[in-house]
Amino acid sequence: MKIDLRHALLASALLYPAAAHAVALKTAPATLNPAKAYILVEYKRVPNPFAATPLAPKYLPQMGGLSLARYDVDFGDVRGLGKAASRPLPGKRGPIEAFQNRPILKTDAGLLFLHEVEPDTYVVLGWANTSFSLGSYRFEAKAGTVTDLGVVIPATDWPEGEAPQPQKLTAGKLLGAVVAGPFAKAPPIAPARLSFRPRSDADLTPSGIPADRITRVSFESGATFGNYLSGLVARIEGVNAPATSSTTEAPAEARP
Numbered sequence: 001m002k003i004d005l006r007h008a009l010l011a012s013a014l015l016y017p018a019a020a021h022a023v024a025l026k027t028a029p030a031t032l033n034p035a036k037a038y039i040l041v042e043y044k045r046v047p048n049p050f051a052a053t054p055l056a057p058k059y060l061p062q063m064g065g066l067s068l069a070r071y072d073v074d075f076g077d078v079r080g081l082g083k084a085a086s087r088p089l090p091g092k093r094g095p096i097e098a099f100q101n102r103p104i105l106k107t108d109a110g111l112l113f114l115h116e117v118e119p120d121t122y123v124v125l126g127w128a129n130t131s132f133s134l135g136s137y138r139f140e141a142k143a144g145t146v147t148d149l150g151v152v153i154p155a156t157d158w159p160e161g162e163a164p165q166p167q168k169l170t171a172g173k174l175l176g177a178v179v180a181g182p183f184a185k186a187p188p189i190a191p192a193r194l195s196f197r198p199r200s201d202a203d204l205t206p207s208g209i210p211a212d213r214i215t216r217v218s219f220e221s222g223a224t225f226g227n228y229l230s231g232l233v234a235r236i237e238g239v240n241a242p243a244t245s246s247t248t249e250a251p252a253e254a255r256p
Contacts, residue, residue: 022068023116024102028208037119037141040214041066041149042204043111062111064128065099066152071123071138071223078123082226093118096125096228105204110151112204119143123223127154129231130192136236137219146214150198157193157238191234 022039032038045059071077072084079095080088089095097117105112123138125131141147198216199205227233 022097022100024100025104025114025116026102028104028114028206029116030208032144032146032209032213033116034144035119036116037143038146039068039113039115039117039122039141039149040146040206041113042151042199043113044151044153045108045110058108062101065101065113066127067099067125067229068097068117068122069125069225069228070095070097070118070120071225073121073138076223077225078125078228079120081228097122099128104206107204110204112206114146114206117141123225124194124236125225126229126231127192127194129229131227131229131231131233132194132236133225133227133233134235134239135221136223136225137221138223139217139219142215144213146209147217148199148214149217150196151203153195153197154192155194156190157234158190191232191239193234193238194236 043062043065045062048057048060050056051058070079070089072079072087075084075087077083081095097115100113100115102113103111104114119142120140121138122141124136126133139147139149196217196219221236
């Protein structure tokens, strides 16, 4: 699958008017609000392949991440949209929680995010410009509790034999890209796929939150919905993975 990256990013911008504006916390709250739910997730940082270049950062910037949405289990769609359009959320609040790059903890190893949201059933809507509308995971975020998604592991879901091979950046290629500017040929892109693993002692942990208030997520697979990211479309496990419907007690890929 080869799609112009510029068009995909422009289309994905359509997400933000429907955002529900979760609060991305910058510090752990002294006490949890009993009327709110909290979602905890860690991203591992990606080394910069050009880190040896003078003034280049050691790690690539986090340009995108998880998008979540409130999910209507009865109608099998995002709340107030598509098949669930007859049951919108009250007021002007939208159902979609777009990625916010405001970590609660940032180290060389990873980025830890803690979001304060409304208690509800949530679905992993997508990653960056990929919508997992063909099949994703849903989970419950309960009031007064931190739901720990663990560590998210993204990958590019290239079809077999289509992954581009790394090329050496030469002065000629760099000059050609500068001359071509916005008319340069866009590189091919592929959908993302995700997996989750439980948090270990080696991973980041938030300080100040009692351990008994943090609950491992229970994912249920097979949630489908419309392509509300207006980007690439896939299943969360990848487009070549078999569709399943199951539940798991740990923050790992949902298993039969």
